[in-house]
Amino acid sequence: MRALAVHEDVIVVVSGVWQTTCTAVRCGDEGFLIDSPVLPDELDALPSLFEQAGFPVSGLLATHGDWDHLLGLLAFPSASLGVGESTAARLNSELGQAQRRLREFDAEWYIADRKPLGLGSFQGLPVPGRLSIGSQGGSGGEGGVGEIEVYPADGHTRDGVAYWIPWASVLVCGDYLSPVEIPMISVGSGGSLEAYRETLMRFAPLVGRAELVVPGHGAPLKRAQAQAILAEDVAYLDALRAGEMTLPEGRHSAAQKRIHAANLKAA
Ligand SMILES: [Zn+2]
Numbered sequence: 001m002r003a004l005a006v007h008e009d010v011i012v013v014v015s016g017v018w019q020t021t022c023t024a025v026r027c028g029d030e031g032f033l034i035d036s037p038v039l040p041d042e043l044d045a046l047p048s049l050f051e052q053a054g055f056p057v058s059g060l061l062a063t064h065g066d067w068d069h070l071l072g073l074l075a076f077p078s079a080s081l082g083v084g085e086s087t088a089a090r091l092n093s094e095l096g097q098a099q100r101r102l103r104e105f106d107a108e109w110y111i112a113d114r115k116p117l118g119l120g121s122f123q124g125l126p127v128p129g130r131l132s133i134g135s136q137g138g139s140g141g142e143g144g145v146g147e148i149e150v151y152p153a154d155g156h157t158r159d160g161v162a163y164w165i166p167w168a169s170v171l172v173c174g175d176y177l178s179p180v181e182i183p184m185i186s187v188g189s190g191g192s193l194e195a196y197r198e199t200l201m202r203f204a205p206l207v208g209r210a211e212l213v214v215p216g217h218g219a220p221l222k223r224a225q226a227q228a229i230l231a232e233d234v235a236y237l238d239a240l241r242a243g244e245m246t247l248p249e250g251r252h253s254a255a256q257k258r259i260h261a262a263n264l265k266a267a
Contacts (some may be wrong), residue, residue, distance in 0.1 A: 016039060017038040025148070064161070064175065080122075129149075129150045191266065
């Protein structure tokens with residue numbers, strides 16, 4: 001696991017598995033954690049890591065309902081979890097699925113002693129919308145009060161949101177714009193090529209203003225890198241629609257070819 005201080009109010013943690021990212025953002029006396037690392041020891045390390053860095057964790061957020069992004073409650077069991085309303089609807093319609101997938105992953109990789117994941121309550125956030133964070137004396141926004149903007153981000157799955165942190169110019173976008181993974185259209189979870197492409201188009205102006213883009217998988221990207229990946233991913237989707245086998249430069253390993261083969265069935 002790598003922890004990167006990318007802004008005075010933003011730390012990004014990158015998991016050793018799938019490079020799944022977890023972003024801590026603070027403002028005043030409040031802080032949120034967006035998504036999660038995957039491995040038990042990584043999750044166990046989070047409370048002291050953020051405490052030492054002076055990042056309060058007053059709530060958890062997730063970009064979408066895939067299990068590997070939902071594990072923050074294992075590190076902060078008493079925190080509340082906020083998700084986009086589309087993710088709340090998905091989680092309600094797939095009760096127990098995240099827990100089942102987590103157990104399958106742990107069985108596959110011989111991971112023992114995982115605490116049970118309780119996803120009993122979560123709050124659906126209106127999308128598009130704004131989340132206020134902080135009260136007095138912080139550095140973000142006026143008087144230590146900031147607002148995180150929430151945008152729809154569907155296509156990878158039927159659900160999903162991206163979070164824009166205005167005072168840091170950071171976009172936390174979920175499973176899009178990854179430097180390590182081609183666009184993945186999870187048909188079983190309601191993903192679609194058209195929706196994916198529309199989400200990329202919606203991101204374009206935000207990426208154009210971003211100092212940094214945090215993808216769901218892979219290290220944070222500077223604006224120009226994110227713009228290059230956005231263009232590559234639009235080109236990939238257009239080729240996919242035409243049934244072509246062209247994978248973006250640097251993303252054509254056996255694992256990416258498997259994702260591509262699944263995408264071809266979806267297109
Ligand atoms: Zn993911």
